[in-house]
Amino acid sequence: xxxxxxxxxxxxxxxxxxxxxxxxxxxxxxxxxxxxxxxxxxxxxxxxxxxxxxxxxxxxxxxxxxxxxxxxxxxxxxxxxxxxxxxxxxxxxxxxxxxxxxxxxxxxxxxxxxxxxxxxxxxxxxxxxxxxxxxxxxxxxxxxxxxxxxxxxxxxxxxxxxxxxxxxxxxxxx
Amino acid sequence: xxxxxxxxxxxxxxxxxxxxxxxxxxxxxxxxxxxxxxxxxxxxxxxxxxxxxxxxxxxxxxxxxxxxxxxxxxxxxxxxxxxxxxxxxxxxxxxxxxxxxxxxxxxxxxxxxxxxxxxxxxxxxxxxxxxxxxxxxxxxxxxxxxxxxxxxxxxxxxxxxxxxxxxxxxxxxxxxxxxxxxxxxxxxxxxxxxxxxxxxxxxxxxxxxxxxxxxxxxxxxxxxxxxxxxxxxxxxxxxxxxxxxxxxxxxxxxxxxx
Numbered sequence: 001x002x003x004x005x006x007x008x009x010x011x012x013x014x015x016x017x018x019x020x021x022x023x024x025x026x027x028x029x030x031x032x033x034x035x036x037x038x039x040x041x042x043x044x045x046x047x048x049x050x051x052x053x054x055x056x057x058x059x060x061x062x063x064x065x066x067x068x069x070x071x072x073x074x075x076x077x078x079x080x081x082x083x084x085x086x087x088x089x090x091x092x093x094x095x096x097x098x099x100x101x102x103x104x105x106x107x108x109x110x111x112x113x114x115x116x117x118x119x120x121x122x123x124x125x126x127x128x129x130x131x132x133x134x135x136x137x138x139x140x141x142x143x144x145x146x147x148x149x150x151x152x153x154x155x156x157x158x159x160x161x162x163x164x165x166x167x168x169x170x171x172x173x174x
Numbered sequence: 175x176x177x178x179x180x181x182x183x184x185x186x187x188x189x190x191x192x193x194x195x196x197x198x199x200x201x202x203x204x205x206x207x208x209x210x211x212x213x214x215x216x217x218x219x220x221x222x223x224x225x226x227x228x229x230x231x232x233x234x235x236x237x238x239x240x241x242x243x244x245x246x247x248x249x250x251x252x253x254x255x256x257x258x259x260x261x262x263x264x265x266x267x268x269x270x271x272x273x274x275x276x277x278x279x280x281x282x283x284x285x286x287x288x289x290x291x292x293x294x295x296x297x298x299x300x301x302x303x304x305x306x307x308x309x310x311x312x313x314x315x316x317x318x319x320x321x322x323x324x325x326x327x328x329x330x331x332x333x334x335x336x337x338x339x340x341x342x343x344x345x346x347x348x349x350x351x352x353x354x355x356x357x358x359x360x361x362x363x364x365x366x367x368x369x370x371x372x373x374x375x376x377x378x379x380x381x382x383x384x385x386x387x388x389x390x391x392x393x394x395x396x397x398x399x400x401x402x403x404x405x406x407x408x409x410x411x412x413x414x415x416x417x418x419x420x421x422x423x424x425x426x427x428x429x430x431x432x
Contacts, residue, residue, distance in 0.1 A: 172316075
């Protein structure tokens with residue numbers, strides 16, 4: 001009886017599988033301040049590349065002073081080490097600048113389920129200077145009012161719902 | 175060798191980056207002095223948040239200055255190892271917090287300038303400055319909006335709040351001329367398409383300031399003597415005290431880290 005063995009993977013296929021594994025591992029890292037969102041949901045994870053010696057990951061800051069960036073870089077190293085990538089380089093890239101429009105639909109849904117009103121798409125400057133309409137993440141009512149423009153983290157403001165009377169956080173448009 | 179104050183090779187671009195970074199760091203530090211002391215919990219968080227925005231902007235600008243200078247210096251080297259005369263910030267941002275009205279009026283006067291400044295800088299020929307601008311202009315828009323609301327509330331409030339807002343305006347107004355100053359460093363970079371001509375910011379700044387002051391029933395002080403010197407390292411007596419506190423830990427324990 002002969003045993004047929006599958007041929008060894010070609011170098012290109014092996015490299016592609018490694019890249020997929022690295023991307024998958026990097027995409028599991030969550031925002032330490034909003035642990036239901038991965039950095040992929042947020043749009044903070046920009047690129048994962050395989051070099052000869054190491055994996056390179058590009059991330060971009062949300063707000064200039066976002067204190068979570070150092071933590072995210074550390075978590076990336078841990079997640080990639082667990083997936084078998086010992087050498088990791090995390091680059092912080094500034095351009096193009098992150099905007100809340102990069103947040104995925106999946107991310108917006110998770111944010112709402114978590115009790116945080118997601119940012120409106122394409123709101124940009126209109127939201128900054130016009131009348132901002134924010135729907136309550138609990139009951140969906142748009143009869144809401146801002147309590148404080150600067151909330152528990154740089155990316156959030158504090159609101160209350162006049163319909164269900166609950167206070168809630170809203171992710172600021174940026 | 176024990177580390178000592180650094181000497182920065184101030185090419186036009188390095189000087190320019192340090193000026194902007196120093197504005198953001200010094201003002202951000204001033205705001206951080208309010209932590210735990212603001213009149214309400216919401217305002218405590220707002221001041222800390224605005225300070226954090228500025229600190230983030232400063233870090234990106236110092237990091238870029240380090241790359242441009244090319245001597246391997248990081249953001250901490252610029253923040254902790256330059257003395258008062260090496261700092262290039264505006265005199266406005268180093269003025270003491272005073273009462274809440276002084277802090278709010280100072281932040282308003284700066285943000286009303288910084289917002290159009292950073293928006294214009296999004297077109298800078300320097301890619302990093304343009305990227306910092308894209309983030310900072312939105313952050314400064316939030317600062318303008320928040321501070322403008324307070325200027326109106328204080329100016330058009332009680333006799334006490336109005337008197338304090340008016341006094342803050344009188345005290346800080348002589349520091350606003352420096353916002354629009356142009357020197358050789360600026361001219362070189364304006365010609366190179368890297369810097370925006372600050373003269374073009376005077377009109378949008380005045381428009382915001384006049385409009386908000388009118389709503390606050392306050393009047394802009396008459397044009398008069400303007401203080402200057404921050405951009406060349408000639409500071410008011412307040413910066414040295416601020417730096418003494420900010421730099422003390424690193425100077426006593428060089429390289430200390432969390």
